[in-house]
């Protein structure tokens with residue numbers, strides 16, 4: 001297979017001249033092709049077959065120095081540094097190209113170069129956007145097969161549209177000193193070298209669908225966000241669609257796949273997306289969302305039949321596991337899995353029970369969304385789904401209440417801009433440190449956050465029918481480190497309040513930071529909780545919030561004169577209410 005599209009053919013030829021592969025292979029996205037790649041990786045040792053309890057499941061062990069996203073090696077390359085902003089690392093585009101050309105030069109000698117045409121979003125949706133990833137990693141091809149709509153139909157759309165994001169990836173030598181993830185928003189181009197892991201290498205995901213797309217979305221008037229999309233149906237058959245932005249490894253996949261607890265008979269929850277949402281205003285001013293992905297690259301540890309039964313069932317077959325442990329009879333194992341005993345850790349070394357976690361904390365499953373028992377067919381609807389509420393959240397052991405509501409859109413944008421969360425194993429670096437992660441987009445916004453907040457604020461002028469904005473925190477703890485809120489399926493109790501607020505069915509307590517629930521309006525029946533837990537979860541400590549608001553103010557000032565005046569005004573307003 002080659003292409004009738006001249007610019008694509010020319011780019012593929014240029015890349016081949018630079019990287020010097022032995023073969024060039026155009027991916028068609030077929031099942032036969034997928035199985036062929038799996039077999040080839042079983043032969044090479046890139047994959048290990050798991051036992052028959054896990055049909056069509058494979059384990060991949062990545063290089064131990066290559067286990068997560070590398071934010072310090074991720075760059076946005078715009079001509080002006082100011083356009084990239086203090087939220088990103090910047091490199092001058094010609095310097096970046098020189099550096100990358102040097103790394104890519106001859107790097108595919110002795111290897112096959114795969115050309116992957118893909119479409120982010122339903123093939124027939126005007127909201128979708130296409131790309132082509134060129135890679136020398138069969139593991140990347142197999143993952144892209146599970147996670148995107150790739151192959152022939154995508155290529156046909158590219159040939160019609162003549163516009164696509166170019167992504168070039170090579171695993172290189174996996175030398176952390178020779179590892180860079182570069183983005184050229186103005187050229188709609190991504191270049192990634194030296195990592196084979198997740199967001200660093202599966203270029204359709206964070207590189208395209210967030211960093212490049214956020215920049216495209218700014219000029220085209222839409223939003224590309226690090227959000228799950230979930231459908232909630234109450235016993236009366238009323239449906240709502242919620243979009244929620246939580247930082248990496250802070251609960252998006254879990255919320256998107258939530259199973260209503262026994263106390264909530266008649267409720268139904270279906271998954272539209274678990275990581276990324278593209279949001280567009282339609283002609284009526286309604287915000288609509290599509291999930292650009294077609295599969296999940298989810299955190300494995302913590303997943304079991306109690307916490308997330310849907311995910312647990314989803315990954316019983318047709319799944320690629322990366323960096324989990326295995327039992328003596330070759331079953332995958334991870335922390336908080338309730339069956340089996342790990343004998344080999346994620347690096348392939350004997351596991352004694354003391355040397356470690358057995359699975360890497362950022363070990364992941366890759367699986368097609370179709371395997372999810374809660375899959376919503378609306379994930380394939382070209383029109384997307386209408387969003388009732390936008391929910392921001394973070395992992396905060398103190399301060400942030402279980403849930404609160406913004407007073408209006410602009411206040412909601414301030415709440416989003418002020419999101420802070422404890423760092424997780426999803427990126428290299430220290431874990432558990434609270435940092436600002438505005439809209440959960442700190443690692444993913446492809447341009448200056450000040451301009452991004454301005455873009456968000458502009459939606460307030462474009463529609464009077466926007467979703468209500470909320471903030472949640474499932475991760476409050478007591479002095480002993482115990483979670484105060486049971487989380488997981490029980491989070492539906494909080495989503496109910498959110499939906500009731502959207503429908504004007506319930507009153508709230510007005511506080512300086514926003515509207516909070518009356519304690520009796522969050523149903524806690526049947527939960528193993530002390531009344532004082534709820535008091536803590538719904539408390540607003542003025543002194544701590546004054547400090548927080550001051551810290552947010554200082555953070556925002558870091559964006560200098562580019563910071564939208566509306567956002568500063570919103571901040572002053574809340575700070576004064578707290579004083």
Ligand code: GTP
Nearest residue numbers: 248249250251252253254299301302426474487488
């Ligand atoms: P990325 O894929 O990195 O963007 O992460 P994500 O936001 O989809 O996070 P995910 O749902 O995979 O959750 C990450 C970790 O948080 C897992 O170990 C979960 O078990 C845990 N977790 C998720 N939801 C809850 C919750 O409601 N309460 C508690 N205590 N833990 C949760």
Ligand code: SPV
Nearest residue numbers: 069198199205206248426
């Ligand atoms: C995240 O880190 O937010 C992820 C995993 O969803 S990765 O695709 O590696 O970015």
Ligand code: MN
Nearest residue numbers: 226248249275
């Ligand atoms: Mn993510």
